[in-house]
Amino acid sequence: MLKKISLTLTKYKVLKQRIDEKINIKQTITATLGTILINLVIFLIPMLLLYNLMIFDQIIWLLKIIVFVLIFLFSFSYNIFFVKIIKNYNENLEKNDFKYLIIFESTIIFLVLSMFAAVIMVLV
């Protein structure tokens, strides 16, 4: 297990370095904003739908689980679209497989957002 994590981390570092070398700061900002916009369009309606359904006290636990599922999907979708846009800017990156970068960064984002959501759920 540790070996696998270490391998993923190494591959992630290599891919991250490759991306950093090929794209400039302007492209990074545009890709980030573009990704946020795409994800907002995708996830706004499901999130609002969940909020609206919170009025049903019997299914609150189910809805809370769905919130975490959505956070998981958001994390991965964010990185998938980010890489897609970056590849769009730089054709040299087209042949690279960014699977490990997506897995690593998405997991980190998912963990951070999940902790944030858990704290809010406890407080509210």
Place this chain on the structure above:
Amino acid sequence: MLKLLNKYKKWLIIFSFAYIYILMILLAPTKFIVLTPGEINTISQNYTIEDKEFTNNINSVSVYSWQTVTTFQSWLIKNNDRFDIREKTEYDNSLSRKELNIQGNISHESSLQNAIITAYTYAMKADASINIDYKLRGFSVYYSNNKELQIGDQIININSKEIMNNTYQKYLEDLDLYVPDKNYFKPDKTYFVTIQRGNELLKVINIKDTDIIRYYPKYEILSTYPVIKTKDNTNVSGPSGGMIQTLGIYLALMEINLPNVKLAGTGTINTNDLFEVGAIGGIVQKYYTVKKNKIDYFLVPKSNISELSGVINESDKVKVIVVETFDDVISFISTYRSGLNAEKN
């Protein structure tokens, strides 16, 4: 990015109309207020008593109030009897969220105090070592259409008449301002009130005959034995837990144990001579909350019981006990304990 947008341009235009429509349904607020079933909170979350323990499973019941519901939510809950949906009145619209919070806190604080006063008064009758010393300090303004008064102001006295005893009804009766079973001063009267606002100095305000003042009596508990402290750990506001909080404190003071039974109750407690249990809102939603939490007995004010007709099923595990005064609550507990003793024998 632009390449990507151009690639899917046609689809984006088609979906944007449907998207905006769905967004509006999910976001647009309606003119409705909704009450939904809520949660139960044990009385031990509200108080601690020195050298006494809250051993019984006694719970207050709260409901969730949705001050703003969306179009989609109003469609979902229409014709569902678990929810109480009503149109916002002019009164609802006139209150800000901050004012609603202050109102909730005023009524809740008053309820916590009334419960202590009532429970100790009853316990004192049975045990001379228990005592309470408290004083009526005035009235908290719950609502007023008088522009000079603010929600949360403390009325220290009316027409400069000093508060001499602890019975607010008597004080208001002497001024001909008391309306039985209502928490507003008698309308069509002119008088003046002396108020304190936070730490501000006292101020005199003239009340016209068209003005309405809704209030909660404001007590100061000077000392109690055994010492009781409020430690409100819940997000609950409002006065509806008064009666059940009184019962929880009373049983703790008298060290009465009711093993293996889950009790819940709702209703305000009035510090008048009869210690009446007053009506509350959202009784149907409270009943559903109690049912969901597998409560054995649910104590309900007599003035609310008619609202539950058609909601209570004979197959429901929860037994509804109707109470009018705190004496009724005590007699229910006595009957329940006699039943337990008879079973043992």
